[in-house]
Amino acid sequence: MISHWFNIIKKAGLSSDMKDGDGRKIMVVNSFSFLTALLCTFCGVSLALMSGDYTILYTAIGFVCGFLSILWLNHRKKYSSAKFGLMFVFCMVMLYYGVTFGESTQVHFLGLFLIGVPLLICSHKEKELKFICLALILTCLVLLETNYYFMVIEPMEMSRDLTFTFRWLIMSIVLLLNGIVISFYQINITGLVKRLNKRNESLKKKNELVVNKEAELTAAYTKLEDYNAKLEKEVHNRTTQLRLNNIALENMLVNLKTSNSQLRDQDQQLKGYVAELESLKQDLMRARDEAQHANTAKSAFLREISHEIRNPLNAVIGISFLLLNEPAIRNKIPRSILQMIDNIHNSSHSLLDIINNVLELARIEAGKTDELHPEPFVLREWIRSVVNIYQDAAKVKGVQLQLQVDHKLPGEVVGDRLHLTQILNNLLGNALKFTPSGKKVTLHIYLQEPAQWCIRVADEGVGIPKEKQKLIFQPYEQADETIHQNFGGTGLGLTISRRITELMGGNIEVWSEPGQGAAFTVTLPLEEQAIAKPEEQPRDDRKEYAAFPAERRVLLMEDSEINQMIMERFFAHLGISLHIANNGEEGLEMAHACHPDLIIMDMHMPKLNGNEVIRLLRADHDLRHIPVIAISADAFREQQKEALEAGVNEYLIKPVEFDRLYSVMDKYLSKETPYPLRIIKAS
Numbered sequence: 166m167i168s169h170w171f172n173i174i175k176k177a178g179l180s181s182d183m184k185d186g187d188g189r190k191i192m193v194v195n196s197f198s199f200l201t202a203l204l205c206t207f208c209g210v211s212l213a214l215m216s217g218d219y220t221i222l223y224t225a226i227g228f229v230c231g232f233l234s235i236l237w238l239n240h241r242k243k244y245s246s247a248k249f250g251l252m253f254v255f256c257m258v259m260l261y262y263g264v265t266f267g268e269s270t271q272v273h274f275l276g277l278f279l280i281g282v283p284l285l286i287c288s289h290k291e292k293e294l295k296f297i298c299l300a301l302i303l304t305c306l307v308l309l310e311t312n313y314y315f316m317v318i319e320p321m322e323m324s325r326d327l328t329f330t331f332r333w334l335i336m337s338i339v340l341l342l343n344g345i346v347i348s349f350y351q352i353n354i355t356g357l358v359k360r361l362n363k364r365n366e367s368l369k370k371k372n373e374l375v376v377n378k379e380a381e382l383t384a385a386y387t388k389l390e391d392y393n394a395k396l397e398k399e400v401h402n403r404t405t406q407l408r409l410n411n412i413a414l415e416n417m418l419v420n421l422k423t424s425n426s427q428l429r430d431q432d433q434q435l436k437g438y439v440a441e442l443e444s445l446k447q448d449l450m451r452a453r454d455e456a457q458h459a460n461t462a463k464s465a466f467l468r469e470i471s472h473e474i475r476n477p478l479n480a481v482i483g484i485s486f487l488l489l490n491e492p493a494i495r496n497k498i499p500r501s502i503l504q505m506i507d508n509i510h511n512s513s514h515s516l517l518d519i520i521n522n523v524l525e526l527a528r529i530e531a532g533k534t535d536e537l538h539p540e541p542f543v544l545r546e547w548i549r550s551v552v553n554i555y556q557d558a559a560k561v562k563g564v565q566l567q568l569q570v571d572h573k574l575p576g577e578v579v580g581d582r583l584h585l586t587q588i589l590n591n592l593l594g595n596a597l598k599f600t601p602s603g604k605k606v607t608l609h610i611y612l613q614e615p616a617q618w619c620i621r622v623a624d625e626g627v628g629i630p631k632e633k634q635k636l637i638f639q640p641y642e643q644a645d646e647t648i649h650q651n652f653g654g655t656g657l658g659l660t661i662s663r664r665i666t667e668l669m670g671g672n673i674e675v676w677s678e679p680g681q682g683a684a685f686t687v688t689l690p691l692e693e694q695a696i697a698k699p700e701e702q703p704r705d706d707r708k709e710y711a712a713f714p715a716e717r718r719v720l721l722m723e724d725s726e727i728n729q730m731i732m733e734r735f736f737a738h739l740g741i742s743l744h745i746a747n748n749g750e751e752g753l754e755m756a757h758a759c760h761p762d763l764i765i766m767d768m769h770m771p772k773l774n775g776n777e778v779i780r781l782l783r784a785d786h787d788l789r790h791i792p793v794i795a796i797s798a799d800a801f802r803e804q805q806k807e808a809l810e811a812g813v814n815e816y817l818i819k820p821v822e823f824d825r826l827y828s829v830m831d832k833y834l835s836k837e838t839p840y841p842l843r844i845i846k847a848s
Contacts, residue, residue: 171199174236175192175195175196175199176192177195178195178236178238178244178247179191186288187288190287193285193286194251195235196345197235197286197345198233198236198251199232201254202233204341205232206226208334209222209225209226209228212225212334213225215327215330216323216327218321228257228258231254234250235247235251248283248286248287249294249297252279252282253301255279255282259272259305260308260309263313264309267328268309272309272335272339273306273309273310274336275342276302276305278339278342281346282298282346283295283302285346482820482821537668537669539580539581540579540582542577542579542580543576543577544574545576547585547586548570551586551589551593555593555594558597559597562600562602563603564597564603564604564606565605566593566597566605567605567608569608569609569611570611571609573612574611574612575691578691580669580689581669587665588662588665588666589608592620592658592662592685593606595624595658595659595685596623596626597624599683601625601626604682605625606625607622607623608620609621609623613688617689618688620689621684621687622684622685623682623684623685624682624683626683627682628679628680628682629675629679630679631677637675638659638660638663638673671687671688672687673686673687674686674688712740713739713830713831713834713835717741717762717763718741718744718760719744719762719763719764719765720744720746720756720759720761721743721744721766722746722749722764722770723745723747723765723766724769724770724771725767729745735826739827748772748773749772749774749777749778750773752764752766752773752778753773753782756788760787760788760791761791762791762834764782764792764793765793766793766794766795767796767797768795768799775797775808775813776811779793780811782812792814792833793815794814794816794829795813796818796826797816798819805818814833815829817829
């Protein structure tokens, strides 16, 4: 235990990157400091007890603190200060005891010990420190001798026996310190001898290696001489061969000159080719720019044509909807005429599907496919809501539409409901289109495996030949020319369905035999979410709309008189008196005047367009809270995003789906105020 703690004290301030010699000197300083502190403690206690003067004890404690401070300096990496401090404390001890007890104590012999210490603890680089320490020791000796001679400070009066005891005690300590110094020198010398022996053994081994290498070099030299003779013969033979080769090279040089002349001619031809390629490159760049301009023009054309088609189509769908749903008008129209109006209404929706497919394909070809937005939804409710839309069309055509749902499917799945609806609309629309009256279309939703679910739409139509089954997924492609003549369509629905299916991580397959119909199967990854099963509610083929509270105020900003009329008639059946503005500027004035609960506005209006109006509304402290529903023929999602970022709450695309419009209005107008149900039914 004592040796363990002494090793810790001895190694205070050492670091791993320190050289061995410097480390040994620091350990010597630490050892001297600690051992001298112990001796000083012993000496001070002994002298104080023998003399009865405890001032000696207090002084000894001060010297002990001085020696221990040397350890603290080494611990703080102040090695030079520690070495100088050690010598300084030793000199103070020598002066104190020499002056206090006089020359009879022979304390000046301590100076002999001190002279050897700087040589032991100072390195070769610390010459100045070594000189300062030696000068300090000599100065102390001179001061002691001066005091002994002139008696500047009188020594302590002691008896002869006490003086004798003090002298031998101090002499013993001095001898002990000298012995420690000699032992440290002995340790250094022993270490030096060991290192010299190791170096001597290393030199002997190296000498043996040198002798062996000399023998190897001698043998190699002999081999080199033999090899040199062989090389001389080889050089002679090679020289002869080189002369022959030189003659051949001269002949080749003549041939190369001839070839070089031919290459120059070919180089001129290549330059001509390069010039032609540059010209072709410029033509290609111009063609690329023209294609980009054409693509931009096509996008602008699609936006304009979509806007121009949707506005009159909105009037057709809206008027046909009112004719079919207003009881006062519907009851006066003969059934045959109602059937025609219903056909107009359904055909308008078919035209809307074609427009949407054209725009969707344009976005896909431009690399602007929408990101997926998966969310949980009730699978069976979604399927029934889509199928209900096609039930009327199936009845009109005399086609039976059957729905089969696998009971193993979970109640709720996670997916992009909007894109799934687009796929199912395309497949069901095609199936009903190609299935003749008296036949049936089957929609089968089933679980294929734990990680996949399938949507299968099968019809009993004309079928698709095998050689045409791959072509039908290409844009604007149909099985043959008679398909368009007999059934219409653009040939885009399947293309878009396949692109969306692949975007969702699934695939779409087709099975068909001519005359036996066709079956399209969409396979998708299944991500389910457990929910409580909803209670089955009785369903009606027609939707009921509830009247809103009469005090609700709705402001319509619309410059089209036809659209104003349609919206006014629709709102009249909902119990709301509509405030109508013909342009954006008039709409802002009316909003300030009546403070409506809801604003419905077209995005293209005279004086102020929709984006300008919504920015002014959101900047107005009195009107910024009013929800705004935009109704526009701009169907591109970039235009929708711009309006939503400007502050529009909802964005509906013309032609207006009254079911969608009603649900959005219900979201912002119903709140918690009760109001009576039942006003109108939609066919």
